[in-house]
Amino acid sequence: MSFLMVFRIAFKALGRNKMRTALTMLGMIIGVAAVITMVALGTGAQTSIESQIQSAGTNMIIVAAGNFTQGGVRQGQGNASTLTPDDANAIRSVPGVQYVAAGVNTRGQLVASNQNWGTQVQGTDVDMPLIRSWPTQLGAFFSAQDVATASKVAVLGSVVRDQLFGPDVDPTGQVIRINNQPFTVSGVMVSKGQSGMGQDQDDVVFVPYTTVMKKLRGITFIQQAQVSAASATDTSATADRIAALLRVRHKIQPGDPDDFMVRTMEEMAAVRVQATQTMTALLASIAGVSLLVGGIGIMNIMLVSVTERTREIGLRMAIGARGRDVLLQFLVEAVVLSLFGGSIGIALGFALSQGVTFWMNWPTAVSPQAVVLAFGFAAMTGVFFGFYPARKAAALDPIDALRFE
Numbered sequence: 001m002s003f004l005m006v007f008r009i010a011f012k013a014l015g016r017n018k019m020r021t022a023l024t025m026l027g028m029i030i031g032v033a034a035v036i037t038m039v040a041l042g043t044g045a046q047t048s049i050e051s052q053i054q055s056a057g058t059n060m061i062i063v064a065a066g067n068f069t070q071g072g073v074r075q076g077q078g079n080a081s082t083l084t085p086d087d088a089n090a091i092r093s094v095p096g097v098q099y100v101a102a103g104v105n106t107r108g109q110l111v112a113s114n115q116n117w118g119t120q121v122q123g124t125d126v127d128m129p130l131i132r133s134w135p136t137q138l139g140a141f142f143s144a145q146d147v148a149t150a151s152k153v154a155v156l157g158s159v160v161r162d163q164l165f166g167p168d169v170d171p172t173g174q175v176i177r178i179n180n181q182p183f184t185v186s187g188v189m190v191s192k193g194q195s196g197m198g199q200d201q202d203d204v205v206f207v208p209y210t211t212v213m214k215k216l217r218g219i220t221f222i223q224q225a226q227v228s229a230a231s232a233t234d235t236s237a238t239a240d241r242i243a244a245l246l247r248v249r250h251k252i253q254p255g256d257p258d259d260f261m262v263r264t265m266e267e268m269a270a271v272r273v274q275a276t277q278t279m280t281a282l283l284a285s286i287a288g289v290s291l292l293v294g295g296i297g298i299m300n301i302m303l304v305s306v307t308e309r310t311r312e313i314g315l316r317m318a319i320g321a322r323g324r325d326v327l328l329q330f331l332v333e334a335v336v337l338s339l340f341g342g343s344i345g346i347a348l349g350f351a352l353s354q355g356v357t358f359w360m361n362w363p364t365a366v367s368p369q370a371v372v373l374a375f376g377f378a379a380m381t382g383v384f385f386g387f388y389p390a391r392k393a394a395a396l397d398p399i400d401a402l403r404f405e
Helices: 003-016 018-055 085-091 144-148 158-164 209-217 232-249 266-308 310-318 323-360 368-394 398-403
Strands: 060-065 097-112 115-124 136-139 153-156 175-178 181-189 204-208 224-229 260-264
Touching: 003 018, 018 266, 018 323, 018 368, 060 085, 060 232, 085 097, 085 224, 085 232, 097 158, 097 209, 115 158, 115 209, 144 209, 153 158, 158 181, 158 204, 204 209, 224 232, 232 260, 266 323, 266 368, 323 368
Parallel strands: 115 204, 153 181
Antiparallel strands: 060 224, 060 260, 097 115, 097 175, 097 224, 136 181, 153 204, 175 181
């Protein structure tokens, strides 16, 4: 029997009971659509998680000054005067480094009109918004010229803006006083919320690090440098190269301890890996259950079909059909059910994904890999669950089959 003839017989047999065929396919349609939709939802959620973690600076490397000891008391990391602006500039030439922002921090009392607010004053460089994926909401961040001239300009966090000027007010161009020194507001940062350690990231004001060094603290060194690696996979290697460079610049002999500290955002990277693995496991479980239900439905209907067509099977075998022809016929019927159901399920999955995005504003992304995986699973399900009924039909004795009522 030719393969084309097998397909014609399979389609004819499935067309005899259109309602039953449609209901059988429904299980596969729902299963594949659920897989496509859940993978799209998971991919969208994963992308959102990646974006949020990236905004915290997954590729970020913190280079801090070492500890400072006075009178036998160790002041802790960041208090030594060994890290300089020249070190930060030298780090820019390290392979794998994308952005660098020198930093010096202090506390300050901010005054605007009759309002005042005590907050953290972070001296930083123009690359900081790029390192932390943190754009301005109003106005603009200060420029490289402002850093070079130690200008008295300030960029406010949203909490500081709300306390000094009120919510939804644009303070760009206004003058505030930081520790009794006038600063011009050049912009307001987008609200970023709390950090992973519970610190309010919006309760801050950014000024050029040179301004903090020369006009607020009167020092010639920096406390830290924020560095962004060009690739997340190269972060650790980049950190090692930075450490090697600083040891050479600070003339530290082999075996002597570093007078600086280099740290990466390993904890954030671990969170990203764990979130990805959890999402993948969840989607795999949903896919397995959905397709299993659809496959069991196909096997159930195929077993019923074998019972109903026992006399037909006996007649075909009596006039020369071989067991493998009968096996192939019922196997093809099961695969056709799966593939047709899978195709409709993929289309329905695309529609549901777009519907979720449109109605719920939930980001979704249907990947080609998910479509191929769902369609492949549909075909495998048809073969796996259709094999037993097909084999049972092929094993029937022609004489017993002809006598069957």
